[in-house]
Amino acid sequence: MAHDQSQTESHYPAYRILVVDDEARLANLVCEALSDLGYSATACCSVAAALAIVDRERVDVVLSDLRMPDMDGRGLLNEIKRRNLDTAVIIMTAYASLRDAVDLVKEGAFDFISKPFDIDQIATAIAQALKLNEVVQDNRRLRAEIEGRYSFSQLVGNSPSFRRVIEAISEVCESRATVLLTGESGTGKEMVAKAIHFNSPRRAKPFVAVNCAAIPEGLLESELFGHIKGAFTGALSQREGRFRAAHGGTLFLDEIGDMPLPTQAKILRVLQERNFEPVGSNKTEQVDVRIIAATHRNLKEAVVNGQFRDDLYYRLNVFPIELPALRDRSEDVSLLTANFLQHFNEEMGKAIVAFTPGAMKAMQAYHWPGNIRELQNCVERAVIVCRSTAIDVPDLPPYLFENDGSVLSRSGVPHHLDEELERIEKSYLLEALRQNDGIQVRAAESLGIHERSFWHRLKKYGIKMKRSDDESEQ
Ligand SMILES: Nc1ncnc2c1ncn2[C@@H]1O[C@H](COP(=O)(O)OP(=O)(O)OP(=O)(O)O)[C@@H](O)[C@H]1O
């Protein structure tokens, strides 16, 4: 078997390989060949000598003979496992029966090679072991990073209402209770869902998020439960659903208030019975999944209006956590802005130290319809445009100063009341559209008016939408 050149050519820093064989001639021969391939290889003739080396320095791969006079290769393997090292062990043996080999791999050996072997075989096994090591280490690093990112300390806020949220999270994260997160857009529902998962006993298992509003109604079921091949036109192959993907972990059902009624019925069943059938299949699958649901809608109202099943509502409402709007905890604005400032300073290599009192006052007074996300965007933009060491009023978006009730004091009594009111209304409509990326439903919602009414007002002021899928292009 030819070894993979790209994986075994000179490595800097060189990977360290330890070759253990009581036959010194053989150990030295293998070492020489490995050195030629760019590895830093050391030979030794006993398990005791090998252990002295692994205790002293990092070794990436140990290549060990099985039968040796003092302790054998199996003993060495056990000692290395006991030390919890990342070192991969490959066993070489002249006597390997299949049974031996399987046992050794079960006990934690990466691979085994039967004697006589050629160096290509060894090189291939080492390259594979190194690759696996790398994946394991990457994984560990990523996991540590993710856990750090979603630790409670990342959830910024010290107001009484936010402290209650943190308390609720710490109460519920250890259990597998269903959590219902409610709150306006941008209040941190997804961030809280991740904090719960990554602080729960399920943290090592997947966190799977599904945005129920973003998936077309016809596809939602197969997305959640999977489908078998040929279940519907276009189902060319079998597909695993998100419930299965989240097995052992947490499934985050985002925007659950937008889920169509037929899908609601199916979700209810999974919550009750912990099982489901993929679309087109009659085989029932069991899953162990913790559910966290989130919505910016008022679900109780949706129940009254017949848009949401009441039985599902009660199933979800086991442990409700309401995330406060930012305007209701404006004492957290300074803490949040300080955090975001530090973050964007680092990201953009800037050294802005503070906000001027005027800028801070404006941010604390603003009503933040987009909540923390909007505040975060605002700080990001300010860090970009700021030319001095402190963020000042001109670095903030002008709309911060239009909505603070100062309309009257600024312009005095208008000479043309209707015109003035229309001007104000129009600017609010435009601002709401801007903040909601031109999505009319959301813009209407942020203004607390019905979509129809919103649309009529756009028409009245001749505000044209650019989105091609929009019928209001006129
Ligand atoms: N307590 C917090 N501390 C720091 N940052 C936060 C906090 N809450 C939210 N954020 C940040 O605000 C942004 C919005 O949060 P997230 O996406 O969790 O909100 P959401 O409620 O899911 O919004 P939407 O309803 O629009 O989906 C994210 O960038 C998140 O990092």
Ligand SMILES: [Mg+2]
């Ligand atoms: Mg969200």
